[in-house]
Amino acid sequence: MGILDFLFKKEDKNSTIAKERLQFVLTFDRLSINPALQEKIREEIIQVIGKYMEIDEEAANVFVESTESDLSHLIVNIPLKRKR
Amino acid sequence: MGKCIVVTSGKGGVGKTTTSANLGGGLASLGKSVLLADVDIGLRNLDIILGLEKRIVYDVMDVMEGRCKIQQAIVKDKRISSLYLLAASQIHDKSDLAELIDRFGEIIKGLKNQFDYVILDSPAGIEQGFMAASNFADEAIVVTTPEVTAVRDADRVIGLLEAKGIKDHYLVLNRYRYAMVKSGNMLDVEDVLHILGIQLLGIVPEDPEIITFANKGELIVTSDITNAGKAFQRISRRLMGEKVDFPSFEEEKGLLKKIKDFLRLG
Numbered sequence: 062m063g064i065l066d067f068l069f070k071k072e073d074k075n076s077t078i079a080k081e082r083l084q085f086v087l088t089f090d091r092l093s094i095n096p097a098l099q100e101k102i103r104e105e106i107i108q109v110i111g112k113y114m115e116i117d118e119e120a121a122n123v124f125v126e127s128t129e130s131d132l133s134h135l136i137v138n139i140p141l142k143r144k145r
Numbered sequence: 146m147g148k149c150i151v152v153t154s155g156k157g158g159v160g161k162t163t164t165s166a167n168l169g170g171g172l173a174s175l176g177k178s179v180l181l182a183d184v185d186i187g188l189r190n191l192d193i194i195l196g197l198e199k200r201i202v203y204d205v206m207d208v209m210e211g212r213c214k215i216q217q218a219i220v221k222d223k224r225i226s227s228l229y230l231l232a233a234s235q236i237h238d239k240s241d242l243a244e245l246i247d248r249f250g251e252i253i254k255g256l257k258n259q260f261d262y263v264i265l266d267s268p269a270g271i272e273q274g275f276m277a278a279s280n281f282a283d284e285a286i287v288v289t290t291p292e293v294t295a296v297r298d299a300d301r302v303i304g305l306l307e308a309k310g311i312k313d314h315y316l317v318l319n320r321y322r323y324a325m326v327k328s329g330n331m332l333d334v335e336d337v338l339h340i341l342g343i344q345l346l347g348i349v350p351e352d353p354e355i356i357t358f359a360n361k362g363e364l365i366v367t368s369d370i371t372n373a374g375k376a377f378q379r380i381s382r383r384l385m386g387e388k389v390d391f392p393s394f395e396e397e398k399g400l401l402k403k404i405k406d407f408l409r410l411g
Contacts, residue, residue, distance in 0.1 A: 074330075075329055075330045075331075076329050076330060076331055076332050076333065076336065079331075080332060080336045080340065082293060083293050083296055083297060083332075083340055084340060086297055087297065090297065090301065091300070091304065
């Protein structure tokens with residue numbers, strides 16, 4: 062079973078690539094936003110948070126995610142730098 | 146009072162006209178009175194799919210502009226007794242669009258009193274033609290194929306239908322290739338339904354017979370021996386509210402394919 066799993070890895074399937082690409086474009090289509098706008102939102106959020114806290118800008122991440130439900134979520138993940 | 150159903154897709158060439166015609170033929174074969182209306186002004190095709198191209202004298206634009214009565218423009222099908230066609234105009238008129246759309250709505254209302262089903266074959270795209278067709282529909286059938294382009298456009302159309310308040314919309318997944326799905330090279334039906342969040346009305350397998358029937362001007366839904374014909378029969382029954390099982394892979398394959406597969410393996 063282990064070998065079979067290895068040979069027929071799901072992520073290698075052509076149809077899986079299609080599904081993931083579709084989900085990506087539809088997330089933006091449905092919200093009428095584009096990836097460039099997402100980047101702009103990311104930069105501005107970092108700016109605002111950065112005014113009050115020390116953050117790890119490199120690792121900061123802002124993205125839209127579609128989940129199983131009808132709702133899309135804006136995921137904001139900003140690591141804070143530890144103060145010693 | 147009959148029901149008005151719009152058949153739409155967003156993307157062109159995915160089988161809207163074929164689906165409209167065969168659903169109409171399927172419902173009519175089950176004893177319903179059906180009017181198929183071609184809304185693709187300037188690019189009509191339902192007449193040729195039904196083999197009625199030589200019988201068209203008046204079209205929907207003639208009715209809207211008062212050159213004939215609605216009854217004069219309705220053409221009876223050659224083979225199926227309760228199936229009728231209202232052809233689209235081949236000439237693109239530049240008259241007042243808003244007024245035309247109003248008149249079109251009046252025509253649809255009248256037709257719903259006369260037929261059990263009024264099926265509107267929407268043009269591709271999301272422009273005025275699609276808007277006009279979906280304005281007056283009670284339900285919508287969205288046709289797509291398992292291709293990224295077609296699914297993306299279908300999603301857009303579903304969004305617009307919901308915005309118009311058409312809550313009853315169903316998916317027809319056309320040109321489905323079971324072998325490609327099985328080998329992981331085509332989006333499967335579950336993927337498409339999950340992405341689009343829509344109820345499945347039926348799957349039509351890829352079938353070369355669709356072309357040969359269209360060439361002859363005959364409806365494949367009248368054929369009990371083709372895979373696509375059987376699929377359209379099931380879809381028609383589901384549309385009438387009957388619970389019809391979705392057949393599995395093997396049933397769709399057909400004997401010849403099974404023999405071919407066997408020989409290839411052997």
